[in-house]
Amino acid sequence: MTKRAPTASAEPTVAAYVQRQWGEGRTALRCGGLELTHHQVAAGAAARAALLAELLPRGAEPHLGVLLDNTPEFPLWLSAAALAGAAVAGINPTRRGPELARDILHTECRVLVTARAHLPLLDGLELPGVRVLVTDTEAYGRLLAPYEGAKPGESTVGPVGPKSRLLLYFTSGSTGAPKAAICTQGRLAAAGGALASHFGLGRDDVHYICMPMFHGNAVIANWAPALTTGATVALRDRFSASGFLADVRAYGATYFTYVGRAIQYLLATPARPDDREHTLRTGFGTEAGAVDADRFAERFGVRLVEGYGSSEGGAAIQRAPGTPPGAIGRAAPGGDLAVVDPQTGRDCEPARFDEAGRLLNGGAAIGELVNRAPNPFEGYWRNPAADAERRRGGWYWTGDLFFRDADGYLYFAARADDRLRVDSENLAASMIENILARWEPVRGVAVYAVPDPVTGDQVMATLALADPASFDPARFAAFLAAQPDLGTKMAPRFVRLVRGLPVTATNKVRRGGLRREGFWSGGPVWWRPPGARTYRRLTPDDIPGALPPPHRSPPRLEGPGAP
Secondary structure: OOOOOOOOOOOOOHHHHHHHOOOOOOEEEEEOOEEEEHHHHHHHHHHHHHHHHHHOOOOOOOEEEEEOOOOOHHHHHHHHHHHHOOEEEEOOOOOOHHHHHHHHHHOOOOEEEEOHHHHHHHOOOOOOOOEEEEOOOHHHHHHHHHHOOOOOOOOOOOOOOOOOEEEEEEOOOOOOOOOEEEEEHHHHHHHHHHHHHHHOOOOOOEEEEOOOOOOHHHHHHHHHHHHHHOOEEEEOOOOOOOOHHHHHHHHOOOEEEEOOOHHHHHHOOOOOOOOOOOOOOEEEEOOOOHHHHHHHHHHHOOEEEEOEOOOOOOOOEEOOOOOOOOOOEEEOOOOOEEEEOOOOOOEOOOEOEOOOOOEOOHHHHOEEEEEOOOOOOOOEOOOHHHHHHHOHHHOEEEEEEEEEEOOOOEEEEEEHHHOEEEOOEEEOHHHHHHHHOOOOOEEEEEEEEEEOOOOOEEEEEEEEEOOHHHOOHHHHHHHHHOOOOOOOOOOOOEEEEEOOOOEOOOOOEOHHHHHHHOOOOOOOEEEOOOOOOOOEEOOOOOHHHHOOHHHOOOOOOOOOOOO
C-alpha cells in the first residue's frame, strides 16, 4: 500500500490522540508485569500500522479483525488502525464454526490478529484471502522487527480523519445474525472526551478494563476516555470476580466499566473487612440494577453510574443529581428522546406511580424509545435493511421499551423482545427484576414472558441461588407479599431455580434461550397456580392447563424430580 500523510482536521481524531503520545514518558499501559509508556504505545502502533500497510492487498477494504482477549496487542492494534486509516472488527471468541467465519468474512477482514489460545477456533474454517497473525509467536516478532523505527503518520491504508471508519463492532445478535455497527474516529474521540468530562477523569486516573475489548463498552466508555486525557490503562485478559479487587489495588485503578451481570458476580464474592481499602472511585455501565448498585456502594464504597447507550450511538441517557430511584436519567445533550407507540409513532402518556412506586398505567406509558434529533448513528456495515429499520421516518428507533415520568426522567422497561403483556396490561420486566433482586438469597434474576393459556403473557422468573435446593416457597411468597411496589400482576407465575444465569461473553443474560425453554423444559420449575398464593413444584400433569392450546401435548420435564 502507498504511504501518505494523514489529512489534517480541526475535529478531534483518535489518530491525533495516538500521535500526541509520541515522546511522552509517563505510563500508558499496564498488564500483569508489563508496563509501556505513552511513547512506547505510539511507537508500537506506528510499527503495526506500517506492517498493515504492507500486508493489505491493493484495493481491499482497510479492515482487520482482532480475535484476542484483553492483551496489550488489542489497544496497540486499535491505535495502529487509527494511524493507518483502517478499521478494527472486534471478533467475539465465543462464536464458533460458520458463525465465526461469517463475522470475519462479512466485515471483509484481510488480516486477522489472534493468539495461539484461539487458533483451535479457526481449525477447519474457510477464510479465503485472510492473513492470520499470531501475536504470541516468534514469527510475529520477526514480522514486526523491520518496522520498529516507524513513526506515527508515516504509513496509511486509507484517509485519516473524523469520518474515517475505525470500529466495526458487532451487536449482540439476539435476533438474526449480529450486525457490525460502524464507529468513526471522530465519533469515538468525541465520545471519549465527553465521558472524561462528565466523570471528571484526567491524566492521573487509572482506567481498569476488564470487560472484553471486542465489545463497544470497553473501547468506547473506557479506552477512549483514557486516550483523550492521557490516563493509564490497566488490562485484565478476562473478567474475574475473584481477581477484581486485587487488580484494582495492584494497579491503583480509579475508574472501570461494566456490562450485564458483572456487578452481581462481584457481590457474590465473600465479603471481607478490607473491601473498602482501594483507590476506585467510579464505575459506569448498564444492567446492574438499582438494588445491586446500592449494595455495591455500601460494600465497596464505590458509586456506580447506570447509563444507557449503544455501540450504534443513536441515543444516550445521562444520569444527573436528582434523578429519581429507578430512573436512568434524561436525554444527553443534543438528544430529543421520546417514548412512543411503535405502531402509531404517537407519544405515550407520562408514567404515573402510586405511593409505593408501582407503575399505574403501563399499558399507556410503556413504548419504544426514539431519538427525534440528528444523532451520530453511522449505520451498519453492508446491511441497508438494518439501517432502514433503525432510521424509520427520520427518527432513530432503539428497539428498547421505556416509560417517562412527568418530569422527563426515563425508565428502562425491557428490550423489545422482552415485552410483557399480562391481562391486557404492559409490564416492565426490569422493574420486576429490581424487586426480586431484593430477596436476600438471590444472586441473579431474569424476568421474561411465557405464553398465557388464554391470551397474552405470563410472568416467569429465573433466580440464581447459591443452593437451588434450599429454595423455601413459603418464604419466597412471604417476601413477595411484603413488597409494596409489586403490582398484583407482577408476581411470577413460574420460577426456575439455577446456580448461575446463562450469559453471553459480555455478561448479558441469554433471555432468548430462557424464553424458548419456558416452563416446559430446561429443568425444575416451581409455579403458583391461578388463585393460589404459594408456590409448588410444577409436574407434567400441570403443564397442559398452563400452556395455550397449540401446546396442549405436554412436553417432558427435565431435571431432578422429572419422570
